[in-house]
Amino acid sequence: MQILENEPMCKHTSFKVGGPVRYFAKAETVKDLKTAMTLACEKSLPYFILGNGTNLLVSDKGYDGVVITLAGDFSTIEDLGNGAFKVGAAVPLGRFARTTIKQGFAGIHKLAGIPGTLGGAIYMNAGAYGQEIGNCCTMVTVLDDDGSTRDIATADCAFGYRQSIFQKNKATILSATFQLPAASAEGKAVADLEAELAECMAKRKASQPLNMSNAGSTFKRLESGAADTPTQIAPGYYIEQAGLKGQRIGGAEVSTLHANFIVNAGGATACDIKTLSEYVQQKVADKFGIQLKREIILLGEF
Structure with a gap:
């Protein structure tokens, strides 16, 4: 090693x-x-x-x-048959999604554009375009601190919006097992899944700053919006309405393409990025009375 x-x-x-x-x-x-x-x-x-x-x-x-x-060993995809797959934690989510598309299975095909690994996707319950990784997961295999492995059924994973039990315990995700529906059962063919994926990828390219260093959505979707717009739960809406698109601190910038992305516009430090995220939180709170919560994980002493 x-x-x-x-x-x-x-x-x-x-x-x-x-x-x-x-x-x-x-x-x-x-x-x-x-x-x-x-x-x-x-x-x-x-x-x-x-x-x-x-x-x-x-x-x-x-x-x-x-x-x-x-x-x-953590980079393997095991086809268990009939839409069941066991996937290692290090497998790129896009690779898994595209593998299932080719075999005619739906359920996670719209997640192919998410750039993380399977383990990270389970940890965060990653989702996009109406699909979440936890929806088709049947079991997660983990390693505990005492060196023992165990299987955790989906019902015990506490999957929610961008959350799971793995954010609260110390278990290390080794793999996850999935049961995916056949595309034909939904009246679709492989070509339909590929078309839906292409549509999702086109939306990402058009609306997200993929050509700049970033960590995806900076803030989590709101449970409810501001008093005047209670059903508007997209953080980017409030950030843009607060006039923060293009706001910079050092080399960190609120994306001019998508307000819920903070990008490294060149020479940014981690401090720049964290400080800008806090500035955005404060300005949105001052203007709308709502508190944005970071989706990005912080590691180390800030």
Whole structure:
């Protein structure tokens, strides 16, 4: 197993920012993963499981702990037959979605444009265009701190909007099992799924700053909007109405294309990005009386 010391996290996050991590481990087997977790325990350090780094902001000071990224055995898709699949935590979500499309199964095909891994998608209950990863998940296999593995049924995963039980416990996601409906059962063919995916990808390209370093949506969808617009729950609406599109702090900018994206417009620091997100929260609260909640995970000391 490869273990690096003082590895710059700017190399491993979509924001392209972040200071060094004390130890960076690449685990390709469960044994590797246990070894990395043991290292953290022996050094009295916390550890963090890293996917594609697409929903993460790492402090400029770095992270005084162990970052573990999964590969190898965690990168497999096992076809169990009849629309059932067991998928490793390191599998890119787009790869899994496209695999199921080719085999004529629906349920997650609209998620192919999400740039994270399967583990990260389960952790956040990733979703887009009316689909969520938790909807078709039947079981999640995890590794506990004591080194034991166990299966957690979907009913016990507490899937909700951008949340799951894995945000509250210390279990490490190893894989997840899914049961997907056949496209034919919904009166569709593979070509229909591909067309729906293409439509979703076109919407992403037209409305999101994909050509700039970012971590996806900065803030979570609201449960209810402001007093005058209670059914308007898109954070981007309020950010734009507050006149914040194009607002900059250092190299961080509120996207001029989609207000719920903060982008690295060039030379941004993690501090710039965090400070700008807080500025946006304050301005929206002042104007509309609502509190935006960050969707992006912060790692390290800010």
